Amino acid sequence: MRKSFLAPTAVLLCGVSAVVLPALAAEPTLELDQQVVTATRIEQAAERSLAAVTVIDREQIERSQAQSVPELLRKVPGVSLANNGGPGKSTSLFMRGSNSNHVLVLIDGVKAGSVTSGGTALQDLPVELIERIEVVRGPRSSLYGSEAIGGVIQIFTRKGGEGGAKPFFSAGYGTHDSYEGSAGVSGGDGKGWYSLGVASQDTDGINVKPAGVSSYESDSDGYRNLSGSASAGYRFDNGLQLDGNVLQTNSHNDYDSVNTRRTAGFDAYADGETKIVGGRARFNPLELWKVTLQAGRSEDKSDAYQDGKFYSRFDTRRDSLSWQNDLTLAEGHTLTLGTDYQLDSVNGNTAYSEDSRDNKGVFVQYLGEMGRQDWQLSLRHDDDEQFGKYDTGNLGWGYALTDELRFTSSYGTAFKAPSFNQLYYPGFGNPDLDAEKSHSVEVGLAGEHAWGHWAANAYRTKIDNLIATITVNGMSQAEGVDAARIRGLELVLGSELFGWQWNANYSLMDPENRSKRSSRTGIAYYGKDLNRRPGQTFNLDVDRAFGALSIGATLSAQNSTYDDLENQNELAGFATLDLRGEYRLTPEWRLQTRVANLLDADYQTAAGYNQPGQAVYFTVRYQAL
Numbered sequence: 001m002r003k004s005f006l007a008p009t010a011v012l013l014c015g016v017s018a019v020v021l022p023a024l025a026a027e028p029t030l031e032l033d034q035q036v037v038t039a040t041r042i043e044q045a046a047e048r049s050l051a052a053v054t055v056i057d058r059e060q061i062e063r064s065q066a067q068s069v070p071e072l073l074r075k076v077p078g079v080s081l082a083n084n085g086g087p088g089k090s091t092s093l094f095m096r097g098s099n100s101n102h103v104l105v106l107i108d109g110v111k112a113g114s115v116t117s118g119g120t121a122l123q124d125l126p127v128e129l130i131e132r133i134e135v136v137r138g139p140r141s142s143l144y145g146s147e148a149i150g151g152v153i154q155i156f157t158r159k160g161g162e163g164g165a166k167p168f169f170s171a172g173y174g175t176h177d178s179y180e181g182s183a184g185v186s187g188g189d190g191k192g193w194y195s196l197g198v199a200s201q202d203t204d205g206i207n208v209k210p211a212g213v214s215s216y217e218s219d220s221d222g223y224r225n226l227s228g229s230a231s232a233g234y235r236f237d238n239g240l241q242l243d244g245n246v247l248q249t250n251s252h253n254d255y256d257s258v259n260t261r262r263t264a265g266f267d268a269y270a271d272g273e274t275k276i277v278g279g280r281a282r283f284n285p286l287e288l289w290k291v292t293l294q295a296g297r298s299e300d301k302s303d304a305y306q307d308g309k310f311y312s313r314f315d316t317r318r319d320s321l322s323w324q325n326d327l328t329l330a331e332g333h334t335l336t337l338g339t340d341y342q343l344d345s346v347n348g349n350t351a352y353s354e355d356s357r358d359n360k361g362v363f364v365q366y367l368g369e370m371g372r373q374d375w376q377l378s379l380r381h382d383d384d385e386q387f388g389k390y391d392t393g394n395l396g397w398g399y400a401l402t403d404e405l406r407f408t409s410s411y412g413t414a415f416k417a418p419s420f421n422q423l424y425y426p427g428f429g430n431p432d433l434d435a436e437k438s439h440s441v442e443v444g445l446a447g448e449h450a451w452g453h454w455a456a457n458a459y460r461t462k463i464d465n466l467i468a469t470i471t472v473n474g475m476s477q478a479e480g481v482d483a484a485r486i487r488g489l490e491l492v493l494g495s496e497l498f499g500w501q502w503n504a505n506y507s508l509m510d511p512e513n514r515s516k517r518s519s520r521t522g523i524a525y526y527g528k529d530l531n532r533r534p535g536q537t538f539n540l541d542v543d544r545a546f547g548a549l550s551i552g553a554t555l556s557a558q559n560s561t562y563d564d565l566e567n568q569n570e571l572a573g574f575a576t577l578d579l580r581g582e583y584r585l586t587p588e589w590r591l592q593t594r595v596a597n598l599l600d601a602d603y604q605t606a607a608g609y610n611q612p613g614q615a616v617y618f619t620v621r622y623q624a625l
Contacts, residue, residue, distance in 0.1 A: 038106070038134040038154040040367060040376065041143050042326055042336060048369075050376050050396035050408050052077070052137040052444065052457045052490065058158075061127060063543060063552065065580050065594040065619065067180065067201070069125045069133075073153070074556060075539040076135050077457075077490040077505040082532045083123075085208030085609045087178075087201070088223030088253050091123045092606075096137055096459065097486035097511035097533045098150030098438075099467070102416055104140070106154040108231070108245045110278040110296030111144075115316035115344040118147075118419030121274055121300070124249045126199040126227035128170060128182035131156045137490075138459065139440045141392040141414035142378040145340060145361045149414040149438045149463065157229045157247055160186035160193035166624040168197070172592075174617030176220070178203035184229075194232040201225040206612050209256045217266055221254040244279040257306060268306045275299040288328040296320045315347040316420075332369040338362070344420075352424040353431070357385040359417075372400040382415075387435045390415045408444040413437070422467055422478040430478045434465045452495025461486045466515065468531075468565055481525055481565070482515035502542040509535050513565065528567045532606070534558040550582040563607035574603035592619040 034046040039053055046053060054076045066072045070091045074081050082092045082100070092100035101118035104111065113120040133155050140148040165187040172180045184197025202224045209216040227250070233243030251272045258265040278296040285291060298318040304311040324338035340363070345356040363380040376396040383389050396410035416436040423429045439462050446455035463484045470479045487510045494503035511530040529535070536559045543552035557575035562568070580594040593616070600614040 036134050038152050039136045039140070040336075040365065041324065041338075042334065042367075044367075047406075047448065048374060048398075050374070050398050050410055051140075052442070052455070054135040054137075056133040056135075058131055061130060061132075062621065063550075063580075063582075064541075064554070065582075065592055065617070066127055067617070068127060069122045069130070069155070072127070072133065073122070073135070075505075075541065075554065076137075077492055077539075078137050078151075078488065078507050078509070079135075080532070080534050080537055080558060082606045083609070083611065084606050085221060085255070086206050086223075086612045087203050088123055088205070088225065088251060089208065089221075089255065089609070090121075092119065092532070093122060093153075094533050095150035096461065096488055097484075097509050097530060098461070098463065099416075099436075101419060102147065102149035102436075104144055104147040104152045106144075106152065107247060107276045107298075108157055108278050109154070109280070109294055110276050110298055111318055111320055111342065112274070112276055112298045112300075113147075113318070114300040114314070114419075115318060115346050116300075116314050116419060116421045116425070118422070121249075121251075121272065124225060124227075124251045124272060124274055125155065125247075126182070126201075126225070126229070126249060128180075128199040129157055129184070129197045129227060129229045129247070131158045137457075138410065138442055139392075139394065139412035139414035139438060139461075141382075142380045142394040142412060143363055143365065145342070145359060145380065145382050145392075146384070146415060146417045146435075149416055149436065149461075157231060157245060158184065158186055158195045158197055159231055160188040160195045160233075162188050162190050162193075164189075167622070168624065169622040170619055172617055172619035175615035176204045176206065176612070178615075178617065180619075191236075192232070192234040195230065197229050199225075199227045205254065206610055207256075208609055210608065210610055216256045216258060221256060222252075223254070224252040226250050239284050241282040242280070244277075246275070246277045248275045249273070265306050267308055268304070268311075270302050270304045272303075273299070273301040290326040292322075292324040292326070294320075294322045294324075312350065313348040314350070317345050317347075319343045319345075332374075334365075334367045336363075336365040336367075338364075346420050350426065352420055354386070354420070354424060359384045374398045376410075384417055384435070387417050390435065390437075404449050405445070405447050408442075408446070410440075410442050412440050414440070418467060418478075425478075427475060428477055430480070433467055433478065433480050436463060436465045436467055438463045452493070454494070455490075455492040457490045459486075459488050459490075462514075466513075470565060481513065484512065484530055485514050486511045486530075500542050500544045502540065504540045505538070507537045509533065511535070523566055525565055528565065529562055531562050531565050531567075532571075534561040534573070548584040550584075552580045554578045554580075569607050571604055571607060574601050575599075576601050576603075587625055588622055590621045592621060593617065594619075 035043045036046050037043050039049045039051040078096045080094045084090045095103045105120040135153050137151045140152045165185050167185040170182045180201045182199040186195035204220045205222045208221045229247045231245035235241045254269045257268040276298050281293045300316045302314045321341045327335045340361040343358045361382040365378040368375050378394045380392050392413045394412035398408040400406050418433045423431050442459040444457040465480050466484045468481045469476050489508045491506045511533040513525040513528045515525040538557045540555040555577050559573040561571050577598045578596050582592045584590050596615045
């Protein structure tokens with residue numbers, strides 16, 4: 001799938017649709033009263049956001065029949081994924097061409113992720129226990145601190161509401177002897193609310209390494225996951241609101257691994273655990289002053305085994321505290337002041353020369369609107385125990401050209417402190433690394449019409465002190481490769497045509513390495529593509545209901561990319577087509593079926609790792625109304 005095919009096809013589709021749809025479509029497809037919080041740390045109507053935001057709600061999750069969080073996120077504009085062999089395998093997410101650890105992941109407001117790797121095990125998070133996902137594209141360090149160079153993903157677990165107890169249930173089976181199920185209940189009475197849920201997944205998987213690769217086991221590499229979540233809250237008569245949540249996932253993951261001499265590393269598997277615990281108190285000392293206090297802990301653990309014996313253990317913890325004050329100065333004008341504290345620590349059987357560090361941050365934000373204009377100004381100061389002080393900021397401005405057309409622009413800076421692996425992991429880490437810093441500028445134009453919605457966002461990001469993985473004498477090592485320049489364009493279009501609801505997006509990106517010649521490898525990286533960032537991606541979702549029967553399809557495509565910084569190992573472009581169907585037996589009960597990768601595309605997103613071929617899944621689902 002070369003650039004010459006993807007670009008004209010996507011642009012032609014978006015352009016022609018914008019001309020013909022107004023006359024053919026029936027009703028709007030966007031909920032204009034939808035509230036988002038991630039872009040500003042306070043509730044804000046989605047259509048007022050000055051950032052590029054995508055929201056995936058519970059209805060969309062169930063309609064898509066996605067079996068993992070990466071499956072949901074791969075359809076977001078500007079997002080690409082690299083996966084090491086199918087369900088449950090290590091997955092890296094790249095947003096707007098930034099590194100995979102340049103995306104901050106929050107779960108119910110708590111920072112998630114591994115302190116050692118710097119990433120979040122998105123593949124282990126249970127889809128059935130998620131209420132909605134908010135994706136903010138673009139820098140947000142001025143609100144959240146380190147990591148938010150490419151953007152922020154916030155995952156909200158299921159919450160209770162009014163109307164008494166409402167149980168839910170699902171059970172499914174599919175190709176590769178795959179089983180999955182979930183059950184839970186949520187409810188509330190207006191003042192109090194609660195939600196409890198469990199979910200599981202078990203699959204034989206596929207053979208991760210291609211047939212014929214020397215010394216690797218020719219077997220299926222399975223995956224198991226058991227997850228649970230609980231949340232509860234209560235609003236007192238005096239306005240005080242208390243709530244808390246916990247999410248825990250336990251996984252077992254088989255994979256292929258051998259040492260450099262191909263003499264050991266067989267029977268390899270890892271047992272992992274992710275736990276997120278959070279609690280909040282919200283109250284109003286004055287009518288125009290809202291205070292939010294939050295405490296959270298994120299744990300990421302992994303025990304690895306090879307050759308029938310214990311191999312390694314990683315146990316990381318991230319504790320966080322925040323105090324946020326939202327002051328309503330006047331209608332349409334809000335001032336936010338706050339402070340954050342974060343403590344990262346690592347334990348296990350690997351010796352790190354440093355095993356903990358803390359970060360203190362203070363931030364201020366001003367949201368305002370006047371007539372057809374609105375703006376967002378945010379500043380933050382971070383004091384990292386290892387890397388010193390960093391100041392970041394963001395300035396956004398929006399102008400409603402008409403009642404249906406809105407222009408936005410923004411400028412933002414961000415930074416990312418190196419992970420413990422990048423600094424100290426034996427044989428890989430480099431203690432001389434500096435924090436990565438970025439500068440981004442973006443302009444956007446969006447329309448909301450009776451026939452649907454569309455948006456175009458163009459951006460440019462420069463990253464200094466970029467950290468990458470290089471190969472020296474056959475060994476992987478972390479190195480600051482100097483700089484990168486990323487330019488991109490995102491097009492989004494959605495509407496209803498002849499009864500079909502559909503949404504399309506196309507991302508064009510030029511992720512160029514601007515680094516000088518490496519002192520360790522002697523290779524000049526300047527002008528080469530950043531690895532595993534496809535220059536073009538395209539996604540199309542179509543759905544239609546025929547009474548109790550619903551059908552839909554998803555087409556996803558990307559062009560070729562490189563697996564390495566040197567641009568020597570090219571990964572071919574590909575396209576996948578998924579079909580899905582659903583039949584409502586009653587308003588509460590549904591039968592679903594899905595054919596994934598209908599055309600059995602043979603492709604890789606990480607060199608040497610197979611991806612699943614054609615697969616069929618069946619699910620029965622119940623949700624009390």
